[in-house]
Amino acid sequence: MINRKKLLGFMAGIVILSLLMAVIITLHNIDSKRNIVNAESFASKTEAVERAKASVALLGKNVDTLEILDGYPIEGVYAIGDRERKFMVKVKKSTGELIGISSSDDINAHGPVKVSLEDANKLAKQFAEKAGVNLAGCELTTEDFGPDSPAKNLYLFKWFKVNKDVILPSSINVAVNKSTGKIASFSKTDVAVNIPIEPRIAKEKAIKLADKSLGLSVKGNKVKMINDPNASLGVSVKNGIQQLVWTIDFKFIEAIPGGEDGAGIPRFVSVLVDAQTGEIFDPMK
Amino acid sequence: MFKQRDILIVLILVAALAGNTIAYATTKYSPPRARCYGFQYSDLDTRLTAKHGSDELDLVGYDSMYLYDNPAHYAYNNMYQNAIYAFTGHGVTFSGHPGGVVFWNTYTSSYPKTTYFRSGSGSNTSSQVWLNNLSNSSFSEMLLAVNAGCYTAYSDSTYGNYTKRMYEKGANTAIGFGDLVLDEYNKKWFETFFWYVRYNYTFGNASYNAARDTGQLYDPQFGRSDWGGLWSVTLYGSSTAKGTPARYGI
Numbered sequence: 001m002i003n004r005k006k007l008l009g010f011m012a013g014i015v016i017l018s019l020l021m022a023v024i025i026t027l028h029n030i031d032s033k034r035n036i037v038n039a040e041s042f043a044s045k046t047e048a049v050e051r052a053k054a055s056v057a058l059l060g061k062n063v064d065t066l067e068i069l070d071g072y073p074i075e076g077v078y079a080i081g082d083r084e085r086k087f088m089v090k091v092k093k094s095t096g097e098l099i100g101i102s103s104s105d106d107i108n109a110h111g112p113v114k115v116s117l118e119d120a121n122k123l124a125k126q127f128a129e130k131a132g133v134n135l136a137g138c139e140l141t142t143e144d145f146g147p148d149s150p151a152k153n154l155y156l157f158k159w160f161k162v163n164k165d166v167i168l169p170s171s172i173n174v175a176v177n178k179s180t181g182k183i184a185s186f187s188k189t190d191v192a193v194n195i196p197i198e199p200r201i202a203k204e205k206a207i208k209l210a211d212k213s214l215g216l217s218v219k220g221n222k223v224k225m226i227n228d229p230n231a232s233l234g235v236s237v238k239n240g241i242q243q244l245v246w247t248i249d250f251k252f253i254e255a256i257p258g259g260e261d262g263a264g265i266p267r268f269v270s271v272l273v274d275a276q277t278g279e280i281f282d283p284m285k
Numbered sequence: 286m287f288k289q290r291d292i293l294i295v296l297i298l299v300a301a302l303a304g305n306t307i308a309y310a311t312t313k314y315s316p317p318r319a320r321c322y323g324f325q326y327s328d329l330d331t332r333l334t335a336k337h338g339s340d341e342l343d344l345v346g347y348d349s350m351y352l353y354d355n356p357a358h359y360a361y362n363n364m365y366q367n368a369i370y371a372f373t374g375h376g377v378t379f380s381g382h383p384g385g386v387v388f389w390n391t392y393t394s395s396y397p398k399t400t401y402f403r404s405g406s407g408s409n410t411s412s413q414v415w416l417n418n419l420s421n422s423s424f425s426e427m428l429l430a431v432n433a434g435c436y437t438a439y440s441d442s443t444y445g446n447y448t449k450r451m452y453e454k455g456a457n458t459a460i461g462f463g464d465l466v467l468d469e470y471n472k473k474w475f476e477t478f479f480w481y482v483r484y485n486y487t488f489g490n491a492s493y494n495a496a497r498d499t500g501q502l503y504d505p506q507f508g509r510s511d512w513g514g515l516w517s518v519t520l521y522g523s524s525t526a527k528g529t530p531a532r533y534g535i
Contacts, residue, residue: 234508238506264378266383268467270467
């Protein structure tokens with residue numbers, strides 16, 4: 001005879017197991033659908049090339065053939081060039097969005113300076129607007145390339161978004177040729193910030209934490225600082241995850257043990273400190 | 286009629302010409318040689334970076350090799366054979382003056398672990414070699430020299446400019462950095478630069494584009510907006526030369 005209690009227990013077990021199976025299958029289906037949605041949002045190679053062609057037109061130029069160049073070392077980006085390598089267009093794989101374009105001839109063109117910084121700034125602004133970029137709320141810096149820089153013939157205008165002294169992960173770079181006034185390159189990064197940007201950790205504490213993580217203070221005369229640590233507050237984005245961080249830059253020379261003639265290694269180290277928790281944050285992991 | 290003396294002169298001339306040809310043939314290899322040096326320092330590993338650069342050059346026809354943890358003497362003795370010479374690693378200062386690069390050596394016990402390839406003048410020893418001890422035409426067949434490290438193109442009052450000196454000794458194009466550069470930016474720049482070289486962009490374009498692209502990638506991750514020091518990329522010689530087809534410099 002089968003015990004009634006045991007039978008009921010057995011049936012209850014089957015019901016629970018079935019329910020668990022149903023939950024697992026449902027979750028799997030949801031996950032599969034999510035993957036399909038993501039896959040559909042990826043720009044195809046054809047779409048990316050078409051986008052690239054339209055972008056070359058933004059520079060006032062035409063190109064017949066564009067191809068995706070394999071092996072670009074920066075992930076998540078299609079690098080698209082023409083056969084003569086006059087252009088380079090970068091399109092985001094996930095959205096098909098244009099993130100960069102450059103014209104080789106206009107980067108290479110050297111000649112007497114015919115365009116003033118002020119006029120070049122106007123040209124850069126006009127181009128950014130034509131490319132659909134809103135510069136409202138952006139701060140402008142002009143990069144000063146050295147006399148032996150490969151970009152010495154360019155004015156580089158960098159607009160980056162700042163809110164309450166926090167550097168946001170959105171920027172626009174436009175390079176203008178000093179001689180021809182033509183746009184040599186354009187690139188943009190645009191990320192909507194979705195985290196609070198008021199830090200709990202003060203700047204001074206962040207510097208101390210960063211210094212401690214490197215052990216600089218305890219190394220004594222083995223380390224010679226080139227300048228005082230520089231701290232800036234910004235939003236770090238990696239794989240879509242945002243974090244408010246103090247970026248602490250240390251520039252120093254570290255003595256090589258037993259090194260000849262006072263040999264040392266010049267170092268530029270940037271330590272990121274989570275501005276809410278004080279934890280040291282590695283942007284490469 | 287030729288005199289015996291005339292025949293002797295002709296023979297000497299022919300021999301001299303043949304000697305030159307042999308010397309020429311020993312330095313210009315076919316396919317042209319490219320060498321990328323990377324290191325496993327205690328705080329920085331550039332071995333894979335060197336391999337990436339080397340792989341790109343291999344694809345366009347160079348006899349390309351990546352070399353790990355070799356002493357500076359190895360590069361010093363062999364770089365005259367290189368169409369492309371590339372270093373990725375640490376720069377070095379002496380009493381605070383920038384003056385070359387560090388070759389971290391675990392390859393051979395014949396030299397110390399820390400060896401220096403220095404700009405300026407001095408006597409070669411087991412731990413250091415000096416660029417100025419090479420003849421002024423040492424790099425006359427070098428198409429490109431890349432020194433990816435901090436201060437490698439800094440013009441110092443005591444030691445001069447390491448990268449510029451390579452150009453002055455014959456490299457058609459020499460590229461380095463005038464300032465300090467963040468390690469991760471430096472490594473990504475190196476890989477991206479040689480990717481552009483592989484696709485036949487000019488050295489000027491490749492060096493600028495690689496700096497801009499790396500800044501665009503890493504600035505949002507590091508919460509900064511300054512390309513991590515890559516704006517100081519410096520180029521001596523031809524900015525419009527290209528690395529393809531694989532060839533020696535002239």
